[in-house]
Amino acid sequence: MDKAKAKARIAELRALIEKANHDYYDLHQPTVGDRDYDMWERELLKLESDFPEFATADSPVRNVAGGLSEGFAKVTHDPPMQSLDKTHAKGELAEFDAFVRKTVEGFTYLVEPKIDGISLSLRYSGGRLVRAATRGNGLVGDDITANASTIATIPKTLPPDAPRELEVRGEAYMTREGFVELNARQEAAGLETFANPRNACAGSLKQLDSRVTAERPLDVVVYNAGGVGCDGFASHSEMIVAFAKWGFPVAPWSKSCKTMDEVFAAIDELQSLRHTFRFEIDGAVIKIDERRFYEVLGATAHGPRWARAYKYAPERAETTVEAITVQVGRTGILTPVAELKPVPLAGSVISRATLHNADQIARQDIRVGDHIWLVKAGDVIPAVDSVIPEKRTGAEKVFVMPTACPVCGGEVARLEGEVATRCVNPACPAQLCRRLEHFASRNALDLKALGGKIADIFVAKGVVKDPLDLFDLDYDALASLNIGDDESPRKFGLNAQNLRKAVSDAKSLPLERWLFAVGIPQVGVTVAKDIAAEHEKFSDLKDSPVLKNVIENDAKKGKERKILAIKVEAAKAVLSFFSSEYGSAFLDRMLSLGIDPLRGARAAVATEGPLVGAGCVLTGTLSRPRGEYAALIEKAGGIVQSAVTSKTKYLIAGANVGATKTEKARALGTEVIDEARLLELLGSTPSGKAEPPAEEAKSAPAAPVQGDLFG
Ligand code: IVH
Numbered sequence: 001m002d003k004a005k006a007k008a009r010i011a012e013l014r015a016l017i018e019k020a021n022h023d024y025y026d027l028h029q030p031t032v033g034d035r036d037y038d039m040w041e042r043e044l045l046k047l048e049s050d051f052p053e054f055a056t057a058d059s060p061v062r063n064v065a066g067g068l069s070e071g072f073a074k075v076t077h078d079p080p081m082q083s084l085d086k087t088h089a090k091g092e093l094a095e096f097d098a099f100v101r102k103t104v105e106g107f108t109y110l111v112e113p114k115i116d117g118i119s120l121s122l123r124y125s126g127g128r129l130v131r132a133a134t135r136g137n138g139l140v141g142d143d144i145t146a147n148a149s150t151i152a153t154i155p156k157t158l159p160p161d162a163p164r165e166l167e168v169r170g171e172a173y174m175t176r177e178g179f180v181e182l183n184a185r186q187e188a189a190g191l192e193t194f195a196n197p198r199n200a201c202a203g204s205l206k207q208l209d210s211r212v213t214a215e216r217p218l219d220v221v222v223y224n225a226g227g228v229g230c231d232g233f234a235s236h237s238e239m240i241v242a243f244a245k246w247g248f249p250v251a252p253w254s255k256s257c258k259t260m261d262e263v264f265a266a267i268d269e270l271q272s273l274r275h276t277f278r279f280e281i282d283g284a285v286i287k288i289d290e291r292r293f294y295e296v297l298g299a300t301a302h303g304p305r306w307a308r309a310y311k312y313a314p315e316r317a318e319t320t321v322e323a324i325t326v327q328v329g330r331t332g333i334l335t336p337v338a339e340l341k342p343v344p345l346a347g348s349v350i351s352r353a354t355l356h357n358a359d360q361i362a363r364q365d366i367r368v369g370d371h372i373w374l375v376k377a378g379d380v381i382p383a384v385d386s387v388i389p390e391k392r393t394g395a396e397k398v399f400v401m402p403t404a405c406p407v408c409g410g411e412v413a414r415l416e417g418e419v420a421t422r423c424v425n426p427a428c429p430a431q432l433c434r435r436l437e438h439f440a441s442r443n444a445l446d447l448k449a450l451g452g453k454i455a456d457i458f459v460a461k462g463v464v465k466d467p468l469d470l471f472d473l474d475y476d477a478l479a480s481l482n483i484g485d486d487e488s489p490r491k492f493g494l495n496a497q498n499l500r501k502a503v504s505d506a507k508s509l510p511l512e513r514w515l516f517a518v519g520i521p522q523v524g525v526t527v528a529k530d531i532a533a534e535h536e537k538f539s540d541l542k543d544s545p546v547l548k549n550v551i552e553n554d555a556k557k558g559k560e561r562k563i564l565a566i567k568v569e570a571a572k573a574v575l576s577f578f579s580s581e582y583g584s585a586f587l588d589r590m591l592s593l594g595i596d597p598l599r600g601a602r603a604a605v606a607t608e609g610p611l612v613g614a615g616c617v618l619t620g621t622l623s624r625p626r627g628e629y630a631a632l633i634e635k636a637g638g639i640v641q642s643a644v645t646s647k648t649k650y651l652i653a654g655a656n657v658g659a660t661k662t663e664k665a666r667a668l669g670t671e672v673i674d675e676a677r678l679l680e681l682l683g684s685t686p687s688g689k690a691e692p693p694a695e696e697a698k699s700a701p702a703a704p705v706q707g708d709l710f711g
Contacts, residue, residue, distance in 0.1 A: 448498070
């Protein structure tokens, strides 16, 4: 390449990388795939070394990306928080090994997961967490202490055997499961969704209001020494064991290796395990275990020479966008969907991917006819990673969001503060279909005879104009409803009687199931349970003082609000539903049908078992999801409560439960027990022995348990 061309290409690559950095780090909305980004970076590095006259100090490859945000105090890192040199090829790891062998001898390698999150520094003084900071540009980061303090698994105080002055470094991440749930909530509320768990984590940690962070499913893993308190360890692995002993979550997997063959095998093993972790990994980190070699090995501008990152090829597939269709959801949100040429990816064949909203399509510049890279966000949701612009022919068509509802033809609107476009016609049949389907779904009223297709038919044929019509139907007539088409008619038949029975049984389902069934934005299964726990009956939700209190306290007190698990946005959404014309008519109709579901009218609680009649409250960080324990407790006859009352027999306290909480419980006559004791108690369940926690759950950093209620 001649000089002029090199100069132009360098400028082009810098612009591309800088824009990608801005989209990724500042907007938390990536616009290019990892692979392309890495390729640009390598090409730029190579050109800058071939043409040093064009290499400048401000080049994006000479600066650690990962911007600083406005609104946060700045923290200087001592020593700087470095990055890692990375490779995609095992051959390059062999070069790394050759360099290490040339320099030192008698060492061991350690292979760890490379967690794809946000790197974090945690500083303790006098045994207390005093500061949490992001890496920022490596030298200076953002002070995010208030936000990080909301992460349940970050120890706020250290045990007496830990150094009083300590800094540890690691990675904050959003759990895969939490990411999927959060995006569903965001989408239902008409808000921006996140491209992947890493971006969702970044966005959550950079909130100016830490109450928002508190509601996000974040966790951490620590994997590195900070500048203070970590000097005494001969090896990295001993240090990690000590971190774990001091209460820090550490990686659930690592492998000690003597030879490069063992390193390669460990890298492959880790890759095969990557989907079993609660966090996403994008590679492996190979470290020298013996810390005495670190100084002599030194560092490059990028990172230490005692460690190297090996990045896995992203799991992605190339396909084309054949069309972009628009779906209308149960709250009227218009969601553009890419109809794809079917392609296998990570175990399934994908033919559709949500494009979320018009802004997202514009940002990624996705056009009908485009070749794209498809990935699975959070390992589950098919998503367009990036467009392959080189493959454009010029025939691709830019997508335009419809200006009328594609189903009912009614008006659409984009509400202030939302990215979603909504059909505002409450009678829109598409909305009704999805509301009906949701109403009948398993976690709602569990009407098995009524799935998505039948919901569509009921609405199309005018059988149902509102979900509550199910309680007023002529089921005998319904048996002869044609659910096929004119050419091959098929009767609803016996399903009509099944549905009649399920509908009749649904009348006595508990409040939480009904509240979820209504389909209020922000009110998922867990939130519905938390809200139900604070109310006697369905009709109490209208004008609920508890919900009003949640909102008022939020405005007044900020962090103290955590006394109740109810989320502010959800409280607002419920109150707004019942004050709406539709919501208040819905409640009136339920009451006139004689339905006013009660809290805790659970049919599932066993009448015998080791915990019969025992009130149980789960609190703190447990190694299994709260729902799982709740189900085991109920199976054993126990009653899961959300708050400790005089009727609570056991408070099951996970990690990080404050002494005040346990003392308060004891004062009410409650026995405070740990998970092991609970499993012991459950072990004598007649309906089956409780299984010990799964391998991963045992060693993985524990899940923060939502909902610590003290009523
Ligand atoms: S050790 C000097 N160990 O990957 C930095 N880093 O691309 C030493 N990362 O900046 C870091 N998992 O944010 C280390 N097991 C692990 C890691 C890890 C993820 C991150 C870290 C680092 C980045 C480099």
